[in-house]
Amino acid sequence: MKFRRALTAALAAVLFSMSAMGQEGARIGVDASADCFLGPGGMPPVSVGIGIRARYGRPDQLVNAVAGLRYIYGTRLSGIQIPILLNFNLIQAEAMSFYIGGGYEFDFFGRYLGCMKVQAGALAGRHFDIRVFYKPYQADLGAGVTYYF
Numbered sequence: 001m002k003f004r005r006a007l008t009a010a011l012a013a014v015l016f017s018m019s020a021m022g023q024e025g026a027r028i029g030v031d032a033s034a035d036c037f038l039g040p041g042g043m044p045p046v047s048v049g050i051g052i053r054a055r056y057g058r059p060d061q062l063v064n065a066v067a068g069l070r071y072i073y074g075t076r077l078s079g080i081q082i083p084i085l086l087n088f089n090l091i092q093a094e095a096m097s098f099y100i101g102g103g104y105e106f107d108f109f110g111r112y113l114g115c116m117k118v119q120a121g122a123l124a125g126r127h128f129d130i131r132v133f134y135k136p137y138q139a140d141l142g143a144g145v146t147y148y149f
Contacts, residue, residue, distance in 0.1 A: 025056060036142060046075075101121075118136075127147055127149075
């Protein structure tokens with residue numbers, strides 16, 4: 001049952017990415033991020049991630065959908081993640097917008113996990129997405145940047 005949900009999530013992310021490539025307002029990009037796992041005492045473990053993302057929507061639109069595939073590597077977590085998110089552009093303009101958003105990030109680390117993800121960021125023009133995010137279940141505070149082609 002868990003494998004079927006994971007497979008469905010992966011298939012949905014791939015289909016969304018492929019269908020978005022030919023649409024106006026759709027962008028494909030490369031992503032880099034860092035996750036800092038908060039916890040008691042000492043230096044928190046950090047993981048870094050790289051991947052691809054697809055965004056459907058322009059900076060001047062109210063809602064943008066984002067899906068992707070990311071590989072994360074670190075001392076606490078390593079493996080594949082599939083984020084599926086909706087961002088709401090609170091301040092909209094052609095050149096830049098600021099958003100808040102959220103969704104779910106599916107994890108594949110030996111056993112099926114996943115967690116809710118909330119984020120805030122800025123779309124700078126057609127190419128850059130800079131964001132900070134938080135995953136409450138994992139006590140994970142992070143930042144990322146995506147370059148859209």
